[in-house]
Amino acid sequence: MYKEDGQLFADLSNKTGHHMRLVAETPTRFYLPDVVRIRTTLEFVPGGVIITQEKTYHFTKR
Numbered sequence: 402m403y404k405e406d407g408q409l410f411a412d413l414s415n416k417t418g419h420h421m422r423l424v425a426e427t428p429t430r431f432y433l434p435d436v437v438r439i440r441t442t443l444e445f446v447p448g449g450v451i452i453t454q455e456k457t458y459h460f461t462k463r
Contacts, residue, residue, distance in 0.1 A: 402423070422435055
């Protein structure tokens with residue numbers, strides 16, 4: 402994680418994601434808008450980070 406021009410960014414250590422912007426939702430949870438198609442958040446908890454990806458589904462009424 403790093404701060405650039407007043408915004409927070411993160412890079413993944415395996416280089417699959419770099420310069421990803423973090424948008425604060427709460428003091429400990431951040432949304433990653435640069436990850437498209439699937440909502441991704443990072444939450445800082447004692448002892449580590451929880452990364453959550455929410456898959457959206459489309460339901461149709463029959």
